Amino acid sequence: MKIKKNIPFFCALFSLFLITGCQKKQVNQKPNVLLICVDDLRPELKSFGADYIHSPNIDALAAVGVAFQNHYVNAPSCGPSRYTLLTGHYGPAGNNALFLRAKKMNEGAEEIDKSMPEWFKSNGYTTVSVGKVSHHPGGRGGKNWNDSTKIEMPNAWDKHLMPVAEWEHPRGMMHGLAHGEIREKAGNMDVFQSVEGDDYTYPDGAIADEALKQLRELTSTNEKPFFLAVGIIKPHLPFGAPKSYYDNYEGVALPEISHPERPHGKTTWHGSGEFKKYNSWGKNPNKDAAFADDVRRHYAACVSYADAQVGKVLAELIRTGADKNTIVMLWGDHGWHLGEHAIWGKHSLFEESLHAPLIIHYPGMKNKGANTNAIVETVDIFPTLCDLAGIETPNYAKGESVKEILVDPDMIGHTAVAYTSKASTIRTSTHRMTLHKDGFVELYDHTSAEKETKNIADENPELVEELKKKLNNKMY
Template identity: 30%
Template sequence: MFIAVDDMNDWIEPFGGYKGIITPNLDKLAKSGVRFEKAYCSAPACNPSRASLLTGVRPATSGVYHNDQPWRPVLKDAVTLPQYFTANGYKVEAAGKIYHNSYNDDASWPIYHGVPKDPEPPSTPVNGRANFDWSPVNVKDEDMGDYKTVSKGIEFLEKNHDKPFFLAIGFTRPHLPWYVPQKYFDLYPLDKITLPSVIPNDLADVPSAGVAIAKPDGDHKFIVESGQWRKAVQGYLASNTFADGQIGRLVDTLNKSKYKDNTIIVLFGDHGWHLGEKEHWRKFALWEEATRVPFIVIAPGITKANTVVKRTVNLMDIYPTLIDLCQLPSKTGLEGNSIVPLLKNPLAIWNYPSVTTHGFGNHSVRNERYRYIVYQDGTEELYDHDTDPQEWKNIANDPKYASVKKELIAFLPKVNAPNAPRLKGGGKE
């Protein structure tokens, strides 16, 4: 059971990013298997992240760096993860957002139920602007798109299947706009909201290429000047708790089914999300908040309950891992690494720093202690997470860290493919 969650960062309870968030189902799921504390996306945007993990081809190899770049035209011969399982005798079915909505891949799905439309307030935007908005909606859970998507998954799990299956369920929330029923907003009174830890002039030691990515004069300026920071955080928290409830419905059904003891569960967020850290909102950046993702694996007979892995892994590792766990024939051309050794032993030797790419020539390399960022123009950032977990102090120009940079630079992509063709109107989040 392959569970993709859109825009969910590390604020959920198992990952401790926001004290007081209410995500009991995700916490229960994490305690049932292996939680990866240092898991990262290959790209901090929906389309390149999902296309890369589902094809096994990195953004720097394909040239698919942004949401407005259709991936299939440049990866015509790619055999996607669900295609590979179909070819190896699995029954494959999906519902909800698995690929970026603009470029779903019909070839990947023998059965695909689509992405249901979510209800909206009578008049929008309510608090924000355009697609950067949040508000309660006067509807029941049953009216929400994710509820309908989970219902398709429940129908599947309640059927008899005569061969192994690959069920993919994609959640839209907590993606913007944060429209969920009022009861979820009520869980987070505004006077109890805690804002992210920030410092003044956080971008002062960031290269101009990084500042351009952050766009501090965009969403962040709007949030601060309109006094809506707490309301925006409330909307994000509410949307995460709503998503948690739907994830609970799906997992509870599996656990009550005859498939409980022989079904692997993989749950991941497609990338992280900023809520004002580094004067930035949304994903689309190479810092910790935009790149760190929730990642939980339960593999009966392999994983042990309540296991925590502190090694750095990447969503690119999902494809080879599932092949390994399901004992399918090995596949060449996959650019991730099977994490089965870490599922068996969280302290296993592991020398694979996580690489994230955002746009041509812009990369981040994260090992267990440091994050190194290099932009296309050669400018750099370096952060020591042992002393600076918020990435407030850029030490890239400090000569005493030259050997650290050299070690991380060795893991940068050797290929930087030119930008794939862009499609006007295809870049919606």
């Protein structure tokens, strides 16, 4: 049976409890927090306008929450993006950003601001992470990412868990394919795959199971509110998901790739190095349309597989009755190019690398099912969760609470910034400006048909200077 014929986990249970009214009441004075992080998830979801995508569970969350159609991350890579999410700071541009912070903490040379989970812990919460929440799934370093002496986020979690199942260790889970296949050399691992089997054929099935176990434990006593973060790995490379999810896209026409040509002139374009590490059978998706189509379908299958794991977690939240007093946030850690600008991957400062989904639901909210076009950024999440939970927001959190936007989705929002080691960018409601370390500027008009294919910096020196000041003021 194809997955698309099944009733979504979350939708089915949500309807059941509305009918029966048999949910347990939660007695915590403070609301719980359920933060769901999905890796490499561009806004390729039906609730974000992608009609060909099968994402019923995330769409069901959007139907009872607010979907931020213009949420931008602060870095186009897993580690620095999660650093911003979890600390409320703009930070280093490398994937080791949180480990650098941990090193400073362990050396004791300076006082380090509390991370978001540590802040919630200090405000009476039990904090638990499952899966890929910080850069390393399970939050540890070492050769196989399981060294308990090398903690990525000291003092943050009461429990930081990473089931490994048949993949042996967290490193094996991170890039695992079916039936325990571990990436030792990327060139020997296929860039995509879909095999017959259930959700446990690939790593996220085990992550979802552990999340359900933790939800049951956290809701069994109601003694303290909980902050539970669940990190789903897919659709991260390699694109592997059970064949039933790939079958959702059999015969489905995919839209054309927008602006698929490599840009002219100096930009943050790159050669898709992460993608090219894997075995792609000598094929180039920029030159082989059939191969590009298959890559996109396998990415879509991974999105649907991730959506199913999200559905299990949301359904369990409802089954326990904790949904009555839980803030739920779904966040994508960055976008992903599927051929736009001839890139297959993230790491650029183009729109496709930085645009990611964000959905928020909280108890008693009025605007269920609303979309907002307000520009917000990942650094806003820390103060937003504090605001919604009714706890003090630390003065070092750099972002702005978006609670007012949740109340009035027609609000404008603000600018969003992002950075790599070589450049930084600012996005307004009409333009994107990217400033390279050597002073070179890209400026794109998002109100034009060309969008990010025509650099208009030389024609608009006054706007460039204005945006440079805004970028500098915001980041520094």
